[in-house]
Amino acid sequence: MRRKRPAAPLSTAPSPPAMRLLLRLRLPLLLLLLFLAVPLLILLSPLSRRPPHQPVVPCGAEPSDVTAGRWVPTPRPVPAPLYGASCPFHRGSYNCLRNGRPALSPLSWAPARCGGGAVVVPRIDAAGFLAAARGRRVGLVGDSLNENLAVALLCALHSADPAARRWKRRGAWRGGYFPTHDVTVAFHRAVLLAKHTWEPVEENSEEEPRQDGRKGIYRVDVDIPADEWINTTKFYDVLIFNTGHWWGTYKFPKETPLIFYRGGKPMEPPLSIPEGLKAVVRSMAAYIDREAPSNTLKLWRTQSPRHFHGGEWDHNGSCATGRLLREDELDSWFDPRLGGVNRDARTVNLAVEEALAGSGFRVVNLTYMSEFRADAHPAAWLGKEEGAVALHGQDCMHWCVPGVPDTWVDILAPQIISHFLNHRGND
Ligand SMILES: *[C@@H]1O[C@H](CO)[C@@H](O)[C@H](O)[C@H]1NC(C)=O
Numbered sequence: 284m285r286r287k288r289p290a291a292p293l294s295t296a297p298s299p300p301a302m303r304l305l306l307r308l309r310l311p312l313l314l315l316l317l318f319l320a321v322p323l324l325i326l327l328s329p330l331s332r333r334p335p336h337q338p339v340v341p342c343g344a345e346p347s348d349v350t351a352g353r354w355v356p357t358p359r360p361v362p363a364p365l366y367g368a369s370c371p372f373h374r375g376s377y378n379c380l381r382n383g384r385p386a387l388s389p390l391s392w393a394p395a396r397c398g399g400g401a402v403v404v405p406r407i408d409a410a411g412f413l414a415a416a417r418g419r420r421v422g423l424v425g426d427s428l429n430e431n432l433a434v435a436l437l438c439a440l441h442s443a444d445p446a447a448r449r450w451k452r453r454g455a456w457r458g459g460y461f462p463t464h465d466v467t468v469a470f471h472r473a474v475l476l477a478k479h480t481w482e483p484v485e486e487n488s489e490e491e492p493r494q495d496g497r498k499g500i501y502r503v504d505v506d507i508p509a510d511e512w513i514n515t516t517k518f519y520d521v522l523i524f525n526t527g528h529w530w531g532t533y534k535f536p537k538e539t540p541l542i543f544y545r546g547g548k549p550m551e552p553p554l555s556i557p558e559g560l561k562a563v564v565r566s567m568a569a570y571i572d573r574e575a576p577s578n579t580l581k582l583w584r585t586q587s588p589r590h591f592h593g594g595e596w597d598h599n600g601s602c603a604t605g606r607l608l609r610e611d612e613l614d615s616w617f618d619p620r621l622g623g624v625n626r627d628a629r630t631v632n633l634a635v636e637e638a639l640a641g642s643g644f645r646v647v648n649l650t651y652m653s654e655f656r657a658d659a660h661p662a663a664w665l666g667k668e669e670g671a672v673a674l675h676g677q678d679c680m681h682w683c684v685p686g687v688p689d690t691w692v693d694i695l696a697p698q699i700i701s702h703f704l705n706h707r708g709n710d
């Protein structure tokens with residue numbers, strides 16, 4: 284049966300050729316409209332539901348979020364802490380709550396991009412992290428400041444999987460296994476990252492005692508990773524590296540210096556400590572780029588600063604303060620050109636950053652936000668026997684946990700989660 288044409292008043296009907304043209308154009312026009320409207324709708328709809336200042340990229344997830352911002356009181360209602368003094372992954376000397384230091388006041392990092400203090404980096408979604416990380420492993424390698432970070436991450440994740448247990452294999456110094464989602468997180472202690480060995484001066488009773496007072500050397504093979512992590516590059520899905528405060532003459536004075544080797548031979552001319560640092564970082568990064576599978580997430584976190592006030596660590600330097608530094612004080616505390624006692628973090632970071640240029644590592648700058656936090660070190664609350672402070676000085680280098688390392692975790696966690704979500708079932 285034929286359909287009847289709708290009757291149209293003759294006077295307004297388009298002429299047959301114009302009609303055909305319109306008919307021909309209608310489909311492409313419709314498609315064009317759809318093509319324009321769909322992305323526009325997608326773009327506009329979340330914005331219209333968002334308060335005006337909240338950014339599209341979550342607060343904390345842009346690289347600039349760590350280098351421009353300030354600490355503000357955690358907005359109310361202050362969420363309950365994820366863990367306290369009884370977390371089973373604590374290291375005693377970072378456990379300030381147990382050691383009697385009054386709890387830090389709840390502060391959050393407010394990146395400038397997120398609206399001038401109104402929006403802060405949210406705490407890690409520990410359950411979401413474990414779910415996204417199902418079957419995966421996260422390895423941290425470096426010195427005790429990466430151990431600080433590892434403890435904060437382990438304790439946060441423990442809040443979402445109380446069945447977690449200690450895990451120390453494959454050279455790990457400290458770690459946890461989270462059975463509910465089959466997730467492993469571990470820290471490998473390798474303070475110089477490269478292999479280093481103590482070689483004492485051979486005493487020969489028939490010879491004169493040595494004139495230079497040398498007791499021996501620390502041989503550093505710049506091209507050989509330390510045993511503690513050399514065979515783990517294929518084991519971990521995420522690697523987080525650091526190195527820093529061991530690259531100084533107070534760890535290795537002239538009686539026991541660092542001597543750098545390559546290809547099994549002493550390097551000629553001999554490298555200074557800063558040159559050695561760059562050589563090691565370059566060759567370790569190249570090793571990881573070569574050895575690790577291409578879908579491994581490679582992060583390098585920068586060194587956090589020390590806050591010794593009134594003297595070096597062995598000259599009664601103190602950080603028993605509740606006061607944060609102001610932005611206009613940072614350079615006078617940390618700028619290497621001013622030669623202060625706390626200059627080493629920025630010095631080391633510059634060398635590390637230079638050495639990593641062109642590597643597969645993403646640098647995560649935790650230094651700037653940490654520079655403000657003179658209030659957040661263990662200071663005199665070391666949890667050791669009486670007299671420890673007189674003997675060893677205050678600890679103005681490591682961080683209380685809970686404390687600033689939680690914010691490092693909050694910055695890193697979304698990057699790790701999004702890596703896992705983008706590399707599902709890829710291995
Ligand atoms: C970290 O951020 C601060 C502040 O923007 C900057 O001065 C410093 O150079 C950065 N360091 C590294 C290693 O990226």
Ligand SMILES: *[C@@H]1O[C@H](CO)[C@@H](O)[C@H](O)[C@H]1NC(C)=O
Pocket residue numbers: 510511513514
């Ligand atoms: C690393 O693996 C290699 C090759 O299997 C082995 O020869 C070496 O002994 C291992 N090193 C360590 C420190 O486990």
Ligand SMILES: *[C@@H]1O[C@H](CO)[C@@H](O)[C@H](O)[C@H]1NC(C)=O
Pocket residue numbers: 597598599
């Ligand atoms: C540290 O302070 C104590 C007590 O005031 C003093 O006896 C000692 O000499 C100081 N030590 C240094 C290295 O300045």
